[in-house]
Amino acid sequence: MGYSPSVHKFAEGADVPVPLDLELVRAVLEPHDVGDPRLCFDPDGDLQFWIRAGDGSEAEIFAGDTGILVERPHSGGVFGIVAELVSRLGAVAVDPSEGRIVCSTEEYAHLPVSMRKDAVVIEMTGERLEAALLGRRPA
Template structure:
């Protein structure tokens, strides 16, 4: 079973995630795509995007995106976290920790979270290293 941090964007304290910008997702992930380029076209049943990204150090992750959520499936340790952090920053989004149930975000996104989520947040500078440490402890 894979470990998959989830990325969502919230606005103005609303309880429901808001739509993600597919152009921003593509702009960040396509330069690192090493999988089947036909899958990034959004041709799936739900119009979702699929990426298999590889960072310069060889670390990888499978990334699945739909209109309101991105799943980062089985991210390796290493520079792939830089790609994920860039994606989160570009989208103005937050990351849900699948193991602890908390949220990781920049200070800029904290105020946009629903009030019910604001207490269990780890606020970080959104870098690959800081995000990896916040989610994995290493």
């Protein structure tokens, strides 16, 4: 079974995620994309990437207007790419198994009140994001 966290952006405590800057998503992910560039857009117009970090870790990423799915990320450097994406978007990561929100201090203030009690606030680095999502302590 695959593990696939998601990324969403909230504003001013609203319960519904706000639209993402898909041009920023492309700017962050395209340098790491190893897939066929002709397949960057799916038939619905959403973005799709197959990214690889310098250490060989990979993930498939699907981005739409209000959410990003990070499908089956390998442990390692790929979490650094995802952390950069989350940080630059001003977004949060959602742990699919626990429904837990992982975010920076700045983004915590934008979460809906109902999500704040279970949120894990971290410095948004790859190592810390991976540890928070997978329930490990960073080295």
